[in-house]
Amino acid sequence: MKDITVIVREFSKQYHDIIDNKSDYDNNKMPGNSYFINNNNILVMPRDDGECRYPYGEDGFNFWTYSSGYMHCNEGLFSPFIRAAEGAEPKIAFFAGINDKNKNIVIPLLSVPVIEENEHLAIIRYTIFTMGATYYITEYDDILFAVRAFVDKNNKIYFTIVVINDNNNLREIFISSYLNPFLKNAIMENSTDRWFRQVSYIGADKVNKLGSFVIETYEELDRSSMKANYGIINRYIKLDENSNLIKSEITTSRYRYVGGVRRSLHTPSALYNGTFGIQQPVCTFTETAIAGDIVKINVNQKARIDLTLGYCFTNEEKDELLSEDIWSSAVDNILYSIEKEEKDKQARLKLSFSHETKDSMLKPNVVNSFLVHLKKQVEFCSVIKGYIQLSSFSLIGIRDVFQAVEGLLYWQPKVARNKMLEALNFIAPNGRCPRQYSLPKTDDEQPAMDLRPFIDQGVWVISTIVSYLKFTGDFDFLNERCGYYNFINDKTHIVQKSHKESNVLQHLFDIMNYLLINRDYNNTKCVCALYGDWNDALDGLGVSMDDTKEYGTGVSVMASLQVYQNLNEMIELLQFIDKNKYTDKIQEYKKAKEEIEQGLKDHAIITKDDVKKIVHGWGDDKSYYVGSFDDPDGVERDGLTSNAFWVLSGLYDQDTSIESSIIRAFARLDSKYGLKTFEPYFEKGIKGVGRIPNLPAGTAENGAPYIHASMFGIMALFRMGCSELAFEQLIKSLPITHEKISCSPYIMPNSYGYNKQKFIDGESMHDWQTGSSNVLLKIFIKYIFGFQPEYEGIWIQPAKNIPFQNFELTIFLNDTKVVLHYENKGNAKRKFFIDNIEKQGVYDYVMKLNKLWIDKAVIYKDVMSIKVID
Structure with missing residues (x-):
C-alpha cells in the first residue's frame, strides 16, 4: 500500500497536468468540471451549479461524501452523521491555521464551510473519488493539505488529515477537526436532541494517541426506559523526525468552537484566536455537544493525523473501542484491503470498448470508466436498507x-x-x-x-x-x-x-x-391499475367512478403487458422444471395469457385516419383514455412505457407491423435529452390522471426524459432491430455526453428537466438511487455486448451499428470465465468463433441481426473465448 503522501502527490500531479494542458485528459473529460483519471478515479473541481457525490460502505450502510465536503451516513434509519441542509453548517469539518505575521489564516480543508474573508487567497481545491475513499485536497503557499475519508466493513469511519510542506522551512500550523455526530434513529434533528446527548473527552494513554471523545446519545424505548448509543472518536498523530507537536487542545462545546449562539462554523472564533481558551472536557443538555480539537505542530516535511469513529450500543463494546490503538500503516492497510476486494469483485464483470468510430460523441476512456461506476451504482441500488432520502x-x-x-x-x-x-x-x-x-x-x-x-x-x-x-x-x-x-x-x-x-x-x-x-374480467380482461403502475405520478387511472368503491376497472397497459410477459415466463419455467407436474398451472396461465393478449389487441391499440396508437391506459369503465388521440384535456398524447413494453413483453413478436406506430410515438417523444415519458405534458387541473399535473411541465414524469423510462424505450429499439435509433437515444441519455449536469456525471441521474420559462435545462432531481442504472447496464450486457442467458444456453447477439470498432466482455457463468471479443472489420456477413473454431449463426427477424446459440452443455472449460466479427 502506498503511503498517503505519495498518493496525494500523484493526484496533485494529475490535477496540474489537466490544468496546464500537459496531458490528453481531454479524452477523459466529463461535464460538471470533472475528469476520469488513472485507475477509473474521478477528479472533481469546484463548481456552484451542482454537486457530485459518492457512497461507501457495505450491506446497506451508506457513507456519503460530496465534492463540496459535505458528508453524512446512515444504515436504514440510524444516522451516525445526519445530512446537513444545502448551504448550512456541515456536521464534519476540518481546518488548517497558518501563522502569518502573528495572525492566523484559517483555511477550511473542505469546500464547506465557506469563510468569506479567505476567498481572495490563492487556494486551490479539488476532490478525488476512488472506489474506496474520497480525498479532499487543498493547496496553499507551498503546502499540500489532504483529508481522506472512508469506511470499513464494520461501519467504522476513518478520517486522515495530512500536511505536506514543500517550503523547505519549518512551518508552524494547526489542524483542527470538528465532528458533530447524530447517532440516532430519526430522519431529522429536533430541539430536544441536545438534552439526550453528552460528549466527554478522555486523555491520551499512548504515545501516538491524542486522546478520545465519547459520544452518548439516548433514545426513549417507552415512558420509563431509554437505550444508549455510543460513538468513540480515537485520535492519532504521526510526524516526521524533524517535526514536533507544540500542543493539543480540545473542546466538547460547539459554542466555544464557533464563538457562541450567534455564530457558526462560517465564523469559527476559536480558530482565529488559535485557542479554545478554557478547555471543556464534557458537554451536555444546555447546548449542542461536539468533538473539536486544535492540534498545533511545527511541520518540517509532513505530518499526519488519523481519526476513527466507531459506534456501538453496549458498555462493553464502548470500552473495547476506547482501548483500541491503531497505527497509520494499519489504517492504510484497511483501505488497501477494501480496494483490493472491490477490484476482485469488479473483475467478475468487465465491459470495455476501443477505437470509436468517426464523429462518435462517445470516447472509449470515458465510457469504460463510466461502466465501472455504473456497476457500483447498480450494486448500491440493490443492497439498500432504505431511508436513502431520509423521509418517512x-x-x-x-x-x-x-x-x-x-x-x-x-x-x-x-x-x-x-x-x-x-x-x-x-x-x-x-x-x-x-x-x-x-x-x-x-x-x-x-x-x-x-x-x-x-x-x-x-x-x-x-x-x-x-x-x-x-x-x-x-x-x-x-x-x-x-x-x-x-x-x-x-x-x-x-x-x-x-x-x-x-x-x-x-x-x-x-x-x-x-x-x-386484479383484472377487468367483465370487459377488457386486462390488468387493473389500482393505485397505479410504475409511473408513480400517474396514479389516477384506477380511481372508481362509484363513490362506494376505491378502485375501478381502469387499466394500465404497461402492467398488462408485463403480466403477459410474466405468464410466458412462468409457463416456460414450469415446462422446464416439470411440465407433467404443473400441467394444470400451465394451462391456467396459457388461458390467462390468451385473454390478456386479446384484450390488449382489442382495447390498447386505437386507430384514427389509419394511424395506430398504443395507449397508456384508460379510466374506470373505459370512460377516458390516457396516451390517446383525445385525452381528458382534449389533446393527442403519446406515452413511452406502453410502447416500450409492447416490444419488451414479447407481444410485438407476433405482429411486427406495429413497428411504424411505435417509431412514430418515439419520434414525437424525442427531445434534447432523449425520450420523454409523455408528450405533451399534463397541465394543472386535468382530471383523472392523478398527481402528475402537480409536477412542473418538463420535469420528472411530466413531459421530461425520466431516464428510467427512456431506458425502456432504448431497450425496445434494440429489440426491434432499430439499433441506429437506439444508439442515438442512448447518447442523448448518458450524462457523460452532456455539456452540463446538475449532479454526478459519472453515474446515471434519474431525469433531465427542460423548461425554458422556468430556467430548467438539463437539471435532475437526484442521482445514484434510480432504476435508470440497472436498465442501462442490462442494455449493455444483453443488447449491445449481446450476452443473453436462457435455461439451456446463451444467445450471443451483439448490436449492429456499435459506435466502436472493438469491445470485450468478461463474465463468469458459474465457474467458467467467458470472454467475448467483438471486432468490426466491415465484412458483409457476421462471423462467430468459439475457441477459434467457426460456428454458424442464425438470423433473428425481430432483432434484424445474426446471432449465435451456445448450448450450456458445451460450457465446461475454465475459460471460453467467443469472437464475433462484423
Missing part, C-alpha cells in the same frame, strides 16, 4: 430492489440471491407485494411499509427471479423457505407477521395469482 417513506422498494438485483446478478449472484430472499418475506399470503418495506430491528417489531397497491410490484419479482435462474441455473433457490406479512390496514400501514411459510416457487404462484385476480 424512503423505505426499500420491492420493484426498485428487484430491478436493480436483475443487473447485480451478473457479477454478484450470491448477493442478489440473498436480497431476493429478504424481500420475498414481506409479501402478503395472497401474493400482494407492498410498494416498500423496512427491516424490523427485532422479531417482535412490526416493520414500516408502504401498502399503497401499485399493481406492478409483483411483475418485477417474477421477471428478476427468472433472469436469476437462467443465468445461474440455481433451481434450489425455488425451494428456499420464505415468510409472509398480513396487511392489516392499508391506510395506516399496519402489518402483522404471518405464521405461514412457503417456498419461493409458491411465492411466485401467489404473486401470479394476485396479478391475475
